[in-house]
Amino acid sequence: MRDRKPASEQPGTTAGDRSAPPVLERVRRRAPAILGGGPWRFRLTPDVDLPGAVTGWRLLYDGAHSRIYRLEAAALVVKLAEPRSRPRDDLRKYVMCQARREYRGAAFLNALGLDTPDMRGWAVSLAPGAHYESALFMRPLPPFVSGLRLLRSESDADRRAAFLARLASELGTLFGHGFVHKDCHFDNLCVRDDGRLVWIDCDIRRPGSAARRRQGLRRALALLRRTARNDIGEREWRIFKQQFGEALAHAPNGPSLIDEIQ
Ligand SMILES: Nc1ncnc2c1ncn2[C@@H]1O[C@H](COP(=O)(O)OP(=O)(O)OP(=O)(O)O)[C@@H](O)[C@H]1O
Ligand SMILES: [Mg+2]
Known part of the structure; x- marks a missing residue:
């Protein structure tokens, strides 16, 4: 991801909505209270209406390093990422912060035909001591279960097999095009009611070397x-x-990776 630019920096869309992405705008403004104090630099699609008030945001997820809130009124979800180190690392935290990496990652995944949340932009805090260092804005996902939940609760062998086959195929596409998913586990994968997969946690990279x-x-x-x-x-x-290997066999960078799947 570091050494190559995406075909465009336009936002990702879900497979159900592949209309032309709106133009992005760069703005500096006072941050909505949910982000905490200090100046923020935003890059949002123009259709996003960010209210300043702290009310109305509902906590969806409280993770070790991130919090996810949903604002019903604006049909918006925001993922707030805490710094992983203090002081913050200038390049990784200000220039290529987590939210921006995920935003770009989603665009790559969408270009490969993989579904992600519908990304609406990102913001980075400019205050060195800020509680959150970046914010990723997206639309709420339709109903889903996580991949892990499906494996734990689904007893129907055909449905389990269909899920795993789809995952193998999409992983073959992702890795077979030279990408690496930095946190590839079953809880970072959503399964929609119709069986389609949605990739959340879109922090992917494209290493320059085959060894990596x-x-x-x-x-x-x-x-x-x-x-x-x-x-x-x-x-x-x-x-x-076996299915993962078959999917790799059909992708441009895949064949050289097949023997890793033993
Ligand atoms: N757009 C969305 N709509 C609805 N729920 C979402 C959305 N994005 C994330 N979530 C919920 O939040 C949970 C955590 O999301 P995510 O995996 O991105 O955070 P995280 O695991 O804390 O990330 P990281 O590992 O980068 O810190 C997801 O499992 C999902 O339940
Ligand atoms: Mg996660």
Whole structure:
């Protein structure tokens, strides 16, 4: 991701809405209270209406390093990321902050035909001691279960197999085009009611070297296996890996990675 520019920096859309993306605007303004104090630099699609008031935001998710809120009135979800280090690292935290990386990552995923939340922009805090360092703005997802939840609760073998086959195919597309997903586990994957997958946590990169692409694939597989170690059978895992390998075989950078899937 560092060394290549996306075909465009236009926002991602879900597969159901691939109309021309709106033009982005750069603005500086007083931040809405939910982001905390200090100046922020925004890059938002013009259709986003950011109210200043703190009321109306509902906490959806309270993670170790991030919080996700939803604002019903504006059909908006914001993911607020805390700094992982203090003092903040200038390049990674101001120039290529988490929200911006995810925003760009979603555009790459969409270009490959993979679904993500409908991204509406990002913002970075300019205050060195700010509680949150970046904010990712997106539209709320339609109803979904996480991939892990599906593996834990779904007993129908055909539905489990359909999910794993779809995942294998999409992973083959992603890795087979030279990308690496930095946090590839079943909880960072949503399964919609119609069975389609939505990739959240879109922090992906495209390493320049084959060795790092191979390492990225090994790590992703290990993480998938570890996070679902009690929830996926040996036979299911074997078939999943076989399907992943078949998907890689059809992608431009895929064949050189196949032997990592053993
Ligand atoms: N656009 C959205 N609409 C509805 N819910 C969402 C949306 N984006 C994220 N969520 C919910 O928030 C949860 C956490 O999201 P995400 O994985 O992006 O955060 P995270 O795990 O804290 O990220 P990171 O690992 O980068 O810190 C998701 O599992 C999902 O339930
Ligand atoms: Mg996550």
